[in-house]
Amino acid sequence: MIKNLFLYNSLIGEKVKFEPIASNNVGIYVCGPTVYSEVHLGNCRTFISFDVIVRYLKFSGYNVRYVRNITDAGHLENDADFGEDKISKKAKIEQLEPMEIVQKYTLDFHNVMSLFNTLPPSIEPTATGHIVEQIDMVQAIIKKGFAYEVNGSVYFDVKKYISQGYKYGKLSGRDVDDLIPGSRDLEGQQEKRNSIDFALWKKASDLHIMKWTSPWGIGFPGWHLECSAMGAKYLGDQFDIHGGGMDLKFPHHECEIAQGFCANDVDPVRYWMHANMLTLNGKRMSKSTGNTLLPKEIFSGNNDILNKEYSSYGSSIFYASGTLS
Amino acid sequence: MVVRFFMLQAHYRSVLDFSSKALNASEKGFNKLMEAHRILNNFNYQEGKLNQKLDDQITRLLENCFSHMNDDFNTPQTIATLFELVTIINSINANNSVGEISKETFIYLQKTMNGFIIDVLGLENQEMQSNDKSAQLLELMLSIRTEAKNNKNYALSDQIRNQLNEMGITIKDGKEGTTYSIT
Numbered sequence: 001m002i003k004n005l006f007l008y009n010s011l012i013g014e015k016v017k018f019e020p021i022a023s024n025n026v027g028i029y030v031c032g033p034t035v036y037s038e039v040h041l042g043n044c045r046t047f048i049s050f051d052v053i054v055r056y057l058k059f060s061g062y063n064v065r066y067v068r069n070i071t072d073a074g075h076l077e078n079d080a081d082f083g084e085d086k087i088s089k090k091a092k093i094e095q096l097e098p099m100e101i102v103q104k105y106t107l108d109f110h111n112v113m114s115l116f117n118t119l120p121p122s123i124e125p126t127a128t129g130h131i132v133e134q135i136d137m138v139q140a141i142i143k144k145g146f147a148y149e150v151n152g153s154v155y156f157d158v159k160k161y162i163s164q165g166y167k168y169g170k171l172s173g174r175d176v177d178d179l180i181p182g183s184r185d186l187e188g189q190q191e192k193r194n195s196i197d198f199a200l201w202k203k204a205s206d207l208h209i210m211k212w213t214s215p216w217g218i219g220f221p222g223w224h225l226e227c228s229a230m231g232a233k234y235l236g237d238q239f240d241i242h243g244g245g246m247d248l249k250f251p252h253h254e255c256e257i258a259q260g261f262c263a264n265d266v267d268p269v270r271y272w273m274h275a276n277m278l279t280l281n282g283k284r285m286s287k288s289t290g291n292t293l294l295p296k297e298i299f300s301g302n303n304d305i306l307n308k309e310y311s312s313y314g315s316s317i318f319y320a321s322g323t324l325s
Numbered sequence: 326m327v328v329r330f331f332m333l334q335a336h337y338r339s340v341l342d343f344s345s346k347a348l349n350a351s352e353k354g355f356n357k358l359m360e361a362h363r364i365l366n367n368f369n370y371q372e373g374k375l376n377q378k379l380d381d382q383i384t385r386l387l388e389n390c391f392s393h394m395n396d397d398f399n400t401p402q403t404i405a406t407l408f409e410l411v412t413i414i415n416s417i418n419a420n421n422s423v424g425e426i427s428k429e430t431f432i433y434l435q436k437t438m439n440g441f442i443i444d445v446l447g448l449e450n451q452e453m454q455s456n457d458k459s460a461q462l463l464e465l466m467l468s469i470r471t472e473a474k475n476n477k478n479y480a481l482s483d484q485i486r487n488q489l490n491e492m493g494i495t496i497k498d499g500k501e502g503t504t505y506s507i508t
Contacts, residue, residue, distance in 0.1 A: 008338060008397045015397055041328075041343065048329055049337035051447060056394050059445050116329050117447045278332070279342045293343065298328055307345050 003060050007241075010249065010272040011171055018271065020240045026062045027235035028054060029269075031227055031244035031252070032124070034071040035105035036086040039112055041293045042278040042285035046245040049275040051118035053243070067234045068121035070109075072102040073128045073210045074202075075223045079252070081192075081199040085220070088209050098210050102128075112295045123234050127226040131212045134221040134229045137263050138200045138214075146262040150191045152203030152217040158196045161258055168196075168258055171272060172250035198255050200225050224255035228268065231256075237264035243273040280305070326448055330355040333400040333446055354408070359449070361411040362442050364418050370431050373424025379413070380426045386410050387437045394445065407441060410434070463494065467503050470496075 005018040020026045030050045033039050039047075047068075057064050077083040091098040113120070127134075138154050141147040147156050158168050162176055169176050179196050199222040204211035211218050221229075231239060237260070244253060253272065260268030277284055283291050297303035331351035335341040386409050393402035417423050423431065443449050466485055473481040486496050489505075497504050 005395045006397055044328075045332050045341065048332050052333060052400060052445065053337075053398050055447055056398060056445050059440060117326065117449075119447075275337045276340050279340055281344075282342055285343075295328075305343075305345055306348075 003062075005057075005060060007271060007273065009270075010274050011269075013173075016271075018240075020062070021236075021238065021270065024062055026057050026064045026241065027239035028057070028064060028066050028241040028243065029227065029231040029235055029239065030066070030068045030121070030242075031248055032069040032071060033105075033109050034075045034086055035102050035109060036075075036090040037105060037287065038294055038296070039109055040285055040287060041280075041295060041298065043245070044112065044116060044295060045278040046243075046275040047113060047118055048116055050243045050273075051116075053241075053273070054119060065123070065235065066119075066121045067123045067125065067231065069227060069230050070102075070106055070124060070126045071223070071226065072099075072106075072126050074221045074226060079223070081202070081222070085208070085210055091209070102126075115295065115299070125230045125234065127221065127230075128210070130226065130230050130233065131221065133233050134225050135201070135214050137225060137229045137232070137259070138221075140263040141200060141259055144262050146258075147200055148193065149216055152219060153191065153199060154201040154216055155192050155197040156200055156255070156259055156262075157193060158198070158258070159194050161262065166258070166261065169250075169254065171254050171257055174250055174254070198222065198224060198251060200259065224252055225259060227252070228256045228260045228263070231268065232260065232264060238266045238268055238270065240269075241271045241273055242269040243275065246274045246276050249274055327352045327355050330358075330404075330446075330448055334404055336397075336399055336401055338397070354404075355448070358404075358407060358411055358442070361414045362438060362449075365414050365435055365438055368418075368423045368431075368435075370428065371424050372428055373422070375427060376422075376425035380430050383410070383413060383426060383430055383434055386413075387433060390437060390441050394441075400446065403441065404446070407438070410438065463489075463505065467496070467505065471503065 003018075006015050007018050008015045028050075030047070033043060050068075054064055054066050072087060073085065075086050077086060077089065085098075087098050087101050091101045094101060096104075110120075138147065141156065142149070142154065145157075146161055147154050158176075162168055169179065176196070201214060201216055201219050201221055203217055203219045208220070211220050231242065242253070242256070257268060260266075279285060280291050280293055283289075285292050293303055293305065298306065301307075327348065331348050332341065334351060334354070386406055389406045390403050393399045393406060396402070417425070426434070466489065470482045470485040473479075473485070489496060495506050497506075
């Protein structure tokens with residue numbers, strides 16, 4: 001089959017011809033869910049979008065290695081560098097072991113994904129299963145001089161990166177000057193050289209329950225790091241497509257570009273793809289504002305916005321014309 | 326699947342607003358597409374007098390499905406093209422005129438429609454379908470009922486209809502045969 005696929009590369013903001021690194025083989029990484037609660041329909045849209053993309057690549061004759069991770073540690077509240085781990089917080093609320101939370105919501109996620117008839121990824125790595133790789137990556141970045149350690153935490157030195165002529169903000173189109181506010185008086189921010197720096201490794205307090213031993217003491221990996229480490233491990237230092245929801249462009253994917261480049265001397269991704277949002281009543285779907293819809297509510301019809309239920313299997317009504325004679 | 330179809334009716338790079346109204350509209354479209362898909366797979370092809378214009382039109386539409394997906398995975402355009410094919414399939418079905426297209430185009434049509442609906446858009450799960458014997462069992466019940474009616478065994482035919490009805494399966498007898506709907 002002649003392949004003549006064009007796709008929109010978010011990195012350059014243009015539709016371009018898709019040419020994979022290894023002729024007929026495509027490596028694609030999609031940021032998976034943080035398994036601390038049920039996925040809402042907006043999350044599902046992202047995964048369904050990339051499911052169709054993967055399906056069409058296969059249909060076009062490519063061999064596809066599709067990696068979609070499970071974030072089960074390191075993702076802090078408000079996507080920040082400080083504060084509580086989303087999974088640990090939920091574990092306290094539900095009075096469960098963090099790994100019970102992870103298991104519960106991973107199973108729920110798989111169930112929902114199969115109801116939407118999405119193909120499972122080729123590899124579904126977890127952040128907690130790749131602590132060693134993440135530590136190695138932090139060490140590589142420190143060795144190159146783009147990260148520094150303070151009080152058991154390691155931060156990426158964004159200013160240094162920019163000073164070497166690299167563009168932090170090239171994916172999200174953000175202006176670095178806007179990203180460097182004066183002094184933000186946030187908890188713990190003072191240990192960073194610049195507030196724009198982001199955590200690669202965080203020191204864990206005694207109260208923190210998900211933590212590991214590292215060269216910098218006991219701590220846990222930064223959220224952005226896991227995708228870089230797992231993407232490089234399973235798809236190579238540079239791979240074809242990286243996808244995710246639009247909301248992950250900044251800071252998550254921007255940080256991935258910077259840390260991947262510094263660790264491995266190559267831009268980690270050739271084509272960045274971002275799926276847009278699903279809104280509800282014209283507003284962004286979000287758990288915190290309550291403007292949200294869960295897949296199970298669709299299948300049960302149990303949400304005020306719906307006037308009936310929708311079967312997950314085909315339509316709720318199907319006809320078969322009789323050829324019975 | 327309706328929800329999946331609803332989402333694919335928008336391009337992945339566009340914002341999509343969810344509403345019950347939009348979802349209901351998608352459900353109608355989805356049923357229409359899947360019904361035509363079923364009709365297409367049940368056609369009994371026999372070569373007739375070739376309608377070259379129709380043949381060319383179908384070939385062009387099928388090629389458009391590929392070019393829309395090759396254009397940054399444009400699922401809404403692909404689905405719109407599939408609906409143009411649905412109109413043609415329904416018209417062929419109504420006129421019993423499948424022989425007006427060449428055998429080659431007929432096979433291309435079936436293969437491509439199945440490919441896009443099942444493999445690319447993922448609107449039907451083949452495994453689920455082949456493992457699910459309930460549709461076949463229902464067909465069997467209906468054929469037993471028809472046989473009972475033909476033998477004037479109305480007690481049995483009514484019993485089958487009523488008990489299916491209790492299960493939420495409604496049976497209608499029409500000129501074209503027996504139809505059922507499951508709610």
